[in-house]
Amino acid sequence: MKALPYTLRQLEYAVAVAEAGGFRKAAEQCHVSQPALSAQLAQLEDIIGVRLFERDRRRVLVTGAGRELLARAKRVLTEAADLQALARCWEDPFHGEMRIGIIPTIAPYLLAEITPALKERFPELRLLWTEEKTSTLSSMLEEGALDAAVVALETDLGDVEHAEIAKDPFVLAAARSHPLAKARSKMPVAKLAQSCVYLLEDGHCFREQVVDLCSKVGSEEAGFRATSLGTLVQLVASTGGLTLLPSLALGIENRNEQLKIRPLGSPMPYRTIALVWRPSTPFRDALETLAKTMRAAYPVSSKVTNAKQG
Amino acid sequence: MKALPYTLRQLEYAVAVAEAGGFRKAAEQCHVSQPALSAQLAQLEDIIGVRLFERDRRRVLVTGAGRELLARAKRVLTEAADLQALARCWEDPFHGEMRIGIIPTIAPYLLAEITPALKERFPELRLLWTEEKTSTLSSMLEEGALDAAVVALETDLGDVEHAEIAKDPFVLAAARSHPLAKARSKMPVAKLAQSCVYLLEDGHCFREQVVDLCSKVGSEEAGFRATSLGTLVQLVASTGGLTLLPSLALGIENRNEQLKIRPLGSPMPYRTIALVWRPSTPFRDALETLAKTMRAAYPVSSKVTNAKQG
DNA sequence: CCAATGTGATAGGCTGTGCCTATCTACTAT
DNA sequence: ATAGTAGATAGGCACAGCCTATCACATTGG
CATH class of the missing domain: 3.40.190.10 (Periplasmic binding protein-like II)
Structure with missing residues (x-):
C-alpha cells in the first residue's frame, strides 16, 4: 500500500466548499477559520496537481476536474463515516459477534439451556459456536480464531485465564x-x-x-x-x-x-466447566460478564433432580 | 458533513499491521519508526473506541472487530487511492474532458474540419461540444458550465480572454x-x-x-x-x-x-473566430495550445478555392 | 542455562504542520 | 464615496507526529 499524501480533512474541506459555494461559508461549517481552510485546500490542489476550484473574486466555480474528483471525494468520506459507524457498533462488546468454542461433552447439554438467557441478556450479541475437542479449541484460541471457549479446567489448556461456570x-x-x-x-x-x-x-x-x-x-x-x-x-x-x-x-x-x-x-x-480466554484478550470484562450469565443459567435443577432420584 | 476524527494514515498503518502481522514489519513497510506506528495505532483504537489488535509479546492477533473494520479500512484506502489516480488523469489538462461551446454559424463547418486534428494531437482529451448562440454560451461560460467557447469576437462577450483562430x-x-x-x-x-x-x-x-x-x-x-x-x-x-x-x-x-x-x-x-475563456480559468495554457491547433487545422483551402473560383 | 535476538510499549526531544488573528486587495452594492 | 463582501497573505503559537534510545518481556541457539 503506497502512502497517501493527502488527508481526509482536506477532502472534507473541499466538499464543504463545493456545497457551500464559498470559502467563508465552508470554513464556518467546518468550524475553522477561512485562512485555515484556504491553506488546506491550496495544499490539496497542490498535492493532487489539479485545480478543483476556480477562484473568482465574487464566487467559486468548480472546475471540470473538480466535479468528478469531488464526487469521488464524497464517496471516500462516506466510506470513512461508515467505518466509524461500524466501529461504534463494536464499541459495545455485547454488540457484535463473539466466536466461542465448546467441547462436545458439554455443547448439546449446555447450549440449549443457556442460549435463551444469553439471547435475552445480550440481544445484540451474536455468538458463533464452534464444537471441537479441547486440543483443537485450545489451538484455535491460541491463534485468535476464537475469542473464548467453554471447556473443562481439568485438562491442560496452555496459558489462559478463566471464569468458572x-x-x-x-x-x-x-x-x-x-x-x-x-x-x-x-x-x-x-x-x-x-x-x-x-x-x-x-x-x-x-x-x-x-x-x-x-x-x-x-x-x-x-x-x-x-x-x-x-x-x-x-x-x-x-x-x-x-x-x-x-x-x-x-x-x-x-x-x-x-x-x-x-x-x-x-x-x-x-469436572469444572469454565469459560476460558487468552490473557491478552480485549474482552476480559465482557467475557467475565458472559460467564456470570452462563453460571446463572446453568441447569442446576436437572442435576439436583437426578441426584435425588438416583 | 461531520468532522472525521481519524486520519487516512492511521488506517494505512492499521492495514499494514494486519497484513505484515507485526508492528515492526508494518512500520518498515510504511517507512516510519515502530514507535510512530504504535502511537498512531493506539490513537486510532482510542478514537474509534475499539481494540483492533490483540498485542501479545510474540505476535499480533486481529480481533473480531478488527477483521470487519480492517476490511472497511481497506475499502476506504482503495477509494482514496482511486481518487488520486483519477486526479493524475486530470493533472495533464489534455487528459480528461473539456466542455467547449460553439455557435451554430461555426459549428457545422469547423467541427468536421478540426476534430480529426484535435483527436490526433490530444488523443486523451474528450471535447464536449455545446452548440448554442453566443448569449447562451456567454452565460454558460460565466457560470462555469463551459470551460471555453468558440465564438466571433465581434459580439459582446463580457469579461473573457481569447485566442484568435x-x-x-x-x-x-x-x-x-x-x-x-x-x-x-x-x-x-x-x-x-x-x-x-x-x-x-x-x-x-x-x-x-x-x-x-x-x-x-x-x-x-x-x-x-x-x-x-x-x-x-x-x-x-x-x-x-x-x-x-x-x-x-x-x-x-x-x-x-x-x-x-x-x-x-x-x-x-x-468576423474573427476565436476561442474564449474566463480570465480565471486554470486551463489558460492548455486552451491557448488548443486554439493554436485549431488555427493550424482551420480550413484555409476551401476559403481560397472559393475565392478564386468566384 | 545464559546470551542473542525478537517483540511492542515508553520516554524525551525536536521539527513542521495546522491553526489562529489581523491585515490586504479587489469587487459589489448602497 | 463608503461599507460590506469575497479569498489571499502574514506572523505567531501550540501541538501533532516523528525520531532515537531504552525498557520489559518473549523465544531461540549455543
Missing part, C-alpha cells in the same frame, strides 16, 4: 441388569474396581478424566469406544455395561429406561 | 439570376445598397454583424428569417435572392448550383 459431578450410569445398579447413594469410586467400563473415543477430555480415575482404582476398559455420550449411553444400556457420565448430560441422557444413575463419592469426581 | 471574411451569395451575381471580384460593400437581403433569425451574432453592415449602406431585410445558414442558402437559391455568408460555410454551402459566390471589399467585412 459450574462444577459438574460425575455419576455412575449402569444398565438395570448390572450389579452396581443397585448400589446405594454416594457409591464410593473404589467400588468400580474390576468393573469393565465403557469410555469415549480418544481426544475427549472427559475420557481422559475417567481414564485417570479408573486406572487409580483398577478398572479395565471395554473394547468399544463411543464417539459421543449419546452413543455411550446406548452402548451401556444395550450391553448391560457400565460407564460414568457428567451430571450435565443427565437432563437428556437419563431418558433411557434401561439406565440406572447412581451418584459417586469418596471422593466425588467432577 | 481565424479571420472569416464574409462573401456575397446570390442566386444565379440575381443582378449582383455578375459582379467582378471584390465587390464593394456599398453596392449592396437598395438590395433586399435575406438574414438569419434573431440571436445569431452573424445576423447582428450583417445587419450592422447593411444598415450602414441602406439595404433592407427580406421578410423571412432563416434558422440556419443551410436554410438561408436554400432560401436565396430558390427565391432568386441575396445574402451574405461567412467564407467558412462555403465548403459545405457552396454546393448549390443556383448559387453564385462573390468576394466583398472596400472594406472587406469579416
